[in-house]
Amino acid sequence: MDQILALIVVLPLLAAPLCLLLPNGRAPWVVATATTWLVFCGACLLLNDVLANGTQSYALGDWPPPIGIEYRLDALNALVVFIVSLIAAVVTPFAGRSIASEISAKQINLFYVLYLLCFAGLLGMAMTGDVFNLFVFLEISSLSTYVLISLGRDRRALTAAYQYLMMGTIGATFFLIGIGLLYATTGTLNMADLAQRLPEVEQQRTVLSGFAFIVAGLGLKAAVFPVHLWLPNAYTFAPSVVSAFIAATATKVAVYALVRVLFTVFGVNYSFGALPLQFVLLTLSVIGVFATSLLAIRQNDAKKLLAYSSVAQVGYMIIGVAMGTVLGITGGLTHLFNHALMKGCLFLALGAVMYRLGSTGVTAMRGIGYSMPWTMSAFVIGGLSLIGVPLTAGFISKWLIVQAALELGWWWLAIVVLGGSLIAVIYIWRLVETAWFRAPDAGPNQLKEAPLSLLIPIWILALANIWFGVDTRWSLSVAEQAATTLLGGGP
Amino acid sequence: MQHHLILRVVTRFVLPFILLFALYVQFHGDFGPGGGFQAGVIFAAGMILYTLVFGLDNATRVVPPSALRVLMASGVLLYLAVGFATVLLGGNFLSYDTLAENAKDGQHYGILLVELGVGITVTSTMIAIFYVFVGRNLPSDDTRAGS
Numbered sequence: 001m002d003q004i005l006a007l008i009v010v011l012p013l014l015a016a017p018l019c020l021l022l023p024n025g026r027a028p029w030v031v032a033t034a035t036t037w038l039v040f041c042g043a044c045l046l047l048n049d050v051l052a053n054g055t056q057s058y059a060l061g062d063w064p065p066p067i068g069i070e071y072r073l074d075a076l077n078a079l080v081v082f083i084v085s086l087i088a089a090v091v092t093p094f095a096g097r098s099i100a101s102e103i104s105a106k107q108i109n110l111f112y113v114l115y116l117l118c119f120a121g122l123l124g125m126a127m128t129g130d131v132f133n134l135f136v137f138l139e140i141s142s143l144s145t146y147v148l149i150s151l152g153r154d155r156r157a158l159t160a161a162y163q164y165l166m167m168g169t170i171g172a173t174f175f176l177i178g179i180g181l182l183y184a185t186t187g188t189l190n191m192a193d194l195a196q197r198l199p200e201v202e203q204q205r206t207v208l209s210g211f212a213f214i215v216a217g218l219g220l221k222a223a224v225f226p227v228h229l230w231l232p233n234a235y236t237f238a239p240s241v242v243s244a245f246i247a248a249t250a251t252k253v254a255v256y257a258l259v260r261v262l263f264t265v266f267g268v269n270y271s272f273g274a275l276p277l278q279f280v281l282l283t284l285s286v287i288g289v290f291a292t293s294l295l296a297i298r299q300n301d302a303k304k305l306l307a308y309s310s311v312a313q314v315g316y317m318i319i320g321v322a323m324g325t326v327l328g329i330t331g332g333l334t335h336l337f338n339h340a341l342m343k344g345c346l347f348l349a350l351g352a353v354m355y356r357l358g359s360t361g362v363t364a365m366r367g368i369g370y371s372m373p374w375t376m377s378a379f380v381i382g383g384l385s386l387i388g389v390p391l392t393a394g395f396i397s398k399w400l401i402v403q404a405a406l407e408l409g410w411w412w413l414a415i416v417v418l419g420g421s422l423i424a425v426i427y428i429w430r431l432v433e434t435a436w437f438r439a440p441d442a443g444p445n446q447l448k449e450a451p452l453s454l455l456i457p458i459w460i461l462a463l464a465n466i467w468f469g470v471d472t473r474w475s476l477s478v479a480e481q482a483a484t485t486l487l488g489g490g491p
Numbered sequence: 492m493q494h495h496l497i498l499r500v501v502t503r504f505v506l507p508f509i510l511l512f513a514l515y516v517q518f519h520g521d522f523g524p525g526g527g528f529q530a531g532v533i534f535a536a537g538m539i540l541y542t543l544v545f546g547l548d549n550a551t552r553v554v555p556p557s558a559l560r561v562l563m564a565s566g567v568l569l570y571l572a573v574g575f576a577t578v579l580l581g582g583n584f585l586s587y588d589t590l591a592e593n594a595k596d597g598q599h600y601g602i603l604l605v606e607l608g609v610g611i612t613v614t615s616t617m618i619a620i621f622y623v624f625v626g627r628n629l630p631s632d633d634t635r636a637g638s
Contacts, residue, residue: 017564062586
């Protein structure tokens with residue numbers, strides 16, 4: 001049982017070189033699907049175990065921490081591992097047909113190699129209890145993401161990938177510099193050990209600059225406003241499956257890493273007490289929510305519209321987390337989970353549109369609801385959840401964030417969250433109106449509904465959006481437990 | 492490079508020593524400075540020198556790109572196989588102690604195999620990257636094999 005902790009990361013890492021050796025065709029897809037499902041089962045078992053028995057620790061190579069690398073799983077990262085593997089388990093079956101239609105046949109096994117490496121990197125980031133190991137996995141996931149984005153059919157995918165490569169490398173380097181500074185002062189890389197040793201030296205300027213570097217680096221990776229500039233193009237020009245996968249997982253894992261550093265390694269007293277980070281994060285997020293939501297309205301490509309909305313949603317997560325109360329963090333973490341569900345659903349629906357229509361331009365999608373009713377109904381559900389309509393998952397998390405703001409007496413913050421949702425109504429409505437209330441373009445309409453292999457994954461996520469909007473016992477209790485562990489001074 | 496007699500002769504003379512040194516760094520890495528990554532880079536540097544002097548066509552005859560692909564994957568697989576072996580033998584992932592009767596030998600075998608995996612992957616990846624740079628005008632392996 002305890003070996004699952006390591007195997008969950010190693011399995012995709014093993015499947016990736018296997019895919020390289022397999023002949024092109026369906027075989028790599030079968031291997032990738034089987035891997036993601038196995039990992040998902042493992043993640044469910046682990047989450048159950050952690051919720052029942054508390055924090056799990058695994059010493060790689062039997063080298064006891066803090067000297068060896070430790071995998072440390074508490075309610076927070078068990079939840080993140082669960083989210084990442086859930087999305088992968090849903091997205092990979094979808095990839096079979098979608099990828100075959102979007103990238104050249106010769107590159108298909110290479111796609112699955114990169115996809116599995118990215119998956120392994122994200123899982124590793126979520127799993128590890130060692131900051132340097134976190135950096136290594138961050139690089140594994142980032143490098144594979146750059147290439148995955150560049151596989152997009154549009155040649156602009158290359159510039160988008162290059163832009164992300166530049167910004168992502170700066171982010172990763174900042175993170176590494178920060179780790180180096182912390183290591184220089186404390187002599188340890190283990191998170192729990194760092195948390196113990198940092199209070200003695202936290203007055204030193206080295207620690208302060210290390211903190212600044214780490215927060216800036218991870219903020220860049222999480223696409224926190226105003227360092228989100230790589231994100232819109234990357235999500236727009238990547239292959240549909242890649243957009244869906246990284247939109248639902250990559251920024252979430254980076255947000256997790258940021259939360260982990262702020263609360264577990266440095267502790268809330270240092271991050272928000274001794275330093276004005278709370279003010280900085282809140283201000284930036286509030287501006288970010290409005291600016292990027294307004295930008296989303298003006299986009300002419302549905303994928304880009306959703307990409308801008310993603311930056312705004314990251315803003316909500318940061319707002320929740322930056323409040324620093326149990327309720328606020330619970331809200332932020334629930335939003336992290338729910339946003340993975342809604343963006344996964346929306347991007348997959350656009351993937352189905354791309355499969356049939358060959359484009360995700362807003363004008364091209366006129367009247368598409370009539371020819372692809374199932375796809376676009378799921379899109380509407382995802383959209384409602386994104387807005388935060390009651391009975392969808394998005395409502396729950398925004399409600400929690402508003403409640404947390406009111407608990408602190410910050411009524412202006414509650415207004416910001418509600419205002420941002422109103423702007424979301426505008427941009428989602430624009431897509432819904434184009435798809436359902438406009439007459440299709442003249443001429444013979446040959447468009448058919450997406451095949452079942454694409455519809456099933458979309459609808460799994462659409463129904464999950466409703467399920468977690470109605471029955472919140474499970475998602476809320478996990479998020480609350482995670483928030484309590486975070487504020488309890490580390491696992 | 493046909494006319495550069497001295498370069499060709501010297502390369503032929505030096506090449507075995509470069510490759511031998513790479514193997515020394517690889518297999519002596521657990522006692523002295525060295526290891527899989529460094530050895531892989533030295534080995535690949537030898538191949539790169541060969542490619543520079545004797546041309547890409549000759550080089551791909553020695554190490555074809557399809558073989559590189561297999562080598563890249565098998566290095567990683569060897570690394571992971573050691574990890575899985577230790578799990579099957581009852582230890583944690585990559586716990587070399589379980590590989591032999593006593594812990595010291597186990598650590599020795601474990602690191603040797605893992606570094607060999609690293610060396611294979613680094614060598615083949617370096618060569619593959621160099622092939623891509625040099626053969627920039629050749630679209631892919633398949634067309635090259637056909638021409």
